[in-house]
Amino acid sequence: MIRGFAPAESTRSEAVLSRLQLLVTRKLDGLLQGDYAGLLPGPGTEAGESREYTPGDDVRRMDWPVTARTTVAHVRRTVADRELETWIALDLSASLDFGTARWLKRDLAVAAVAAVGHLTVRGGNRLGAVVGTGGSTERIPARPGRKEAQGLLRRVAALPSAPGRSSLGELVDLLNKPPRRRGVAVIISDFMSDPSTWVRPVKKLAVRHDVLAIEIVDPRELELPDVGVLAVVDPESGAVHEVQTSDPKLRRRYAEGAAAQRAAIASALRGAGAAHLRLRTDSDWLLDMVRFVAAQRHARTRGTTR
Missing domain, CATH: 3.40.50.410 (von Willebrand factor, type A domain)
Structure with a gap:
């Protein structure tokens, strides 16, 4: 670690x-x-050719002059x-x-x-x-x-x-x-x-x-194990709470809330x-x-x- x-x-x-x-x-x-x-294969910033818009394209890359000229929505491709x-x-x-x-x-x-x-x-x-x-x-x-x-x-x-x-x-x-x-x-x-x-x-x-x-x-932030009374400490405030993890209703509410x-x-x-x-x-x-x-x-x- x-x-x-x-x-x-x-x-x-x-x-x-x-x-x-x-x-x-x-x-x-x-x-x-x-x-x-x-890590994120972004499209870059250098201007390239235009192509027709397809659902899911970034609307910030709309090529408005071409769209107006052809009456079909186009987006501007860019060079990575x-x-x-x-x-x-x-x-x-x-x-x-x-x-x-x-x-x-x-x-x-x-x-x-x-x-x-x-x-x-x-x-x-x-x-x-x-x-x-x-x-x-x-x-x-x-x-x-x-x-x-x-x-x-x-x-x-x-x-x-x-x-x-x-x-x-x-x-x-x-x-x-x-x-x-x-x-x-x-x-x-x-x-x-x-x-x-x-x-x-x-x-x-x-x-x-x-x-x-x-x-x-961490998996314990998503669900509690059944381990009886568990002392839980807030690492940021230092507050300590005791939780009865044997209670199935409490574990269910915890999982739903998480x-x-x-x-x-x-x-x-x-x-x-x-x-x-x-x-x-x-x-x-x-x-x-x-x-x-x-x-x-x-x-x-x-x-x-x-």
Whole structure:
């Protein structure tokens, strides 16, 4: 597992990060074919030819002059950019210091940063990040190259969590300032805060950039096991609650409430124009990411955008 580390643990943590990067490289390169395995294979910004509109096309790319001339709706094709700038908004607040399966949520969030870096730093692309740890926010400038991406990953992994909750909306807003040319924005969080606090900044971000929201989930956040009285601690406030998990009605209400919460998160992200990838601490997250990238490519070839 990857955790924030003290100096005495730096050697072990470096070894863990090296193994993680090797895993990401081998599996992603082995399963994703092509010279340019982008995370979000966006259409780019350089103008290309027009074609007839098909359901699912991005209406922001309507070619109005051609549409008016032919009386048939057309969209403008664009040439894919080979040099992009990708920014990550990473939520490392205390709620991610939790896990009951193969990973802690924090570990999986850092692993997602490693995968994003691997998929986006080719061809001179630049990678930067803003990280919220509950107590503070750190900005890591965007720089090109795999070595710089590895340095970013080490800095992120070393950041300790602090009591309190990061404002996800404020964190996402940092990606809007200063304005940048069109690129890729990746938001990594458990999205446990009220969607009304972050959906507007995400929607604003999606106007200019291709946005990917990576949601980190632990299975115990979806359903409770039958283990008798369970002491539950809120990692952000320190509050302790005892829950009688032997009550089947309580477990059912918990599962229903959790399902409704996740559905609300997915709906808010979809409405904000973000692509949505859910990674679980009890699953093969790399395979889930490969499937997501493959689905995005397939959607692009069919003319859809999400």
